[in-house]
Amino acid sequence: MATGIPVIDALIAARLALSLSLRAVGRELGVSAAAIHHLESGNLAAISWDKVQAYGALVGVAIPEERPETPRAARARHVALRLFYCPKPLCVRNHSYWDERGELRVLAMMVRTQRAELKCSGCGEVMESHCPHCDGQVVTSGTFCSSCGKELIPLPPPDSDPLGIRAALAAGCEERSVIQQLLSRETREIPPPME
Numbered sequence: 001m002a003t004g005i006p007v008i009d010a011l012i013a014a015r016l017a018l019s020l021s022l023r024a025v026g027r028e029l030g031v032s033a034a035a036i037h038h039l040e041s042g043n044l045a046a047i048s049w050d051k052v053q054a055y056g057a058l059v060g061v062a063i064p065e066e067r068p069e070t071p072r073a074a075r076a077r078h079v080a081l082r083l084f085y086c087p088k089p090l091c092v093r094n095h096s097y098w099d100e101r102g103e104l105r106v107l108a109m110m111v112r113t114q115r116a117e118l119k120c121s122g123c124g125e126v127m128e129s130h131c132p133h134c135d136g137q138v139v140t141s142g143t144f145c146s147s148c149g150k151e152l153i154p155l156p157p158p159d160s161d162p163l164g165i166r167a168a169l170a171a172g173c174e175e176r177s178v179i180q181q182l183l184s185r186e187t188r189e190i191p192p193p194m195e
C-alpha cells in the first residue's frame with residue numbers, strides 16, 4: 001500500500017523487511033498501533049515529527065528534519081498558481097471556432113505559472129490573469145469567465161470591425177472537436193524564473 005509519499009513508503013518497506021508489526025513499532029515509540037497505521041496511510045500529522053524520526057532510527061530510514069508537504073498541500077499550492085492568457089484574439093496561442101449557435105468564439109489557451117506576470121510566447125503581448133469584464137481572477141481554461149460568464153477575449157461587434165478581426169478569425173476557425181481536445185489538455189506549467 002504505497003502512499004506516494006517517499007518517506008512514508010520507505011518506512012513501511014523497512015518495517016515489513018524487518019517483520020515488525022504496527023504494534024511493535026508503536027510500543028517502541030510510545031504511541032498506539034492505530035497512530036502508526038494512520039501515519040502509514042499517508043497522514044503525516046498522525047504522530048509528532050520527533051516520533052517519525054524515532055521510527056526512522058528504529059528501522060534504518062533517514063528522515064528529513066522537517067515534515068514534508070503532503071500531496072494535498074501540494075495540490076492546494078498548485079491551485080494557487082495563476083492562469084494567464086493572451087488577450088489578443090489573433091494570437092497563435094488562441095483558437096477561434098463557431099459555437100453551437102453559430103457565434104464566432106475565441107478559446108483562450110491558459111498558461112499556469114507561479115510568476116506574477118508573463119509575456120505571451122506567441123506574440124509578446126503582456127498576458128492577462130483576470131477577466132476584462134468583472135476583473136475576477138481566471139481559474140479555468142476556456143472561452144468564458146467562470147465568474148461572470150462573459151467572453152475572456154471579447155470580439156468587436158460584427159458591424160464595426162475595421163481591422164477585419166472577425167474575418168481573420170473565421171478563416172482560421174477550427175473544428176469543434178479540436179477545440180474540445182485543446183480544452184481537455186492540461187495547461188502547461190512554466191517554472192518560476194531563476195534569480
Ligand SMILES: [Zn+2]
Nearest residue numbers: 086091120123
Ligand atoms: Zn499572444
Ligand SMILES: [Zn+2]
Nearest residue numbers: 131134145148
Ligand atoms: Zn468575468
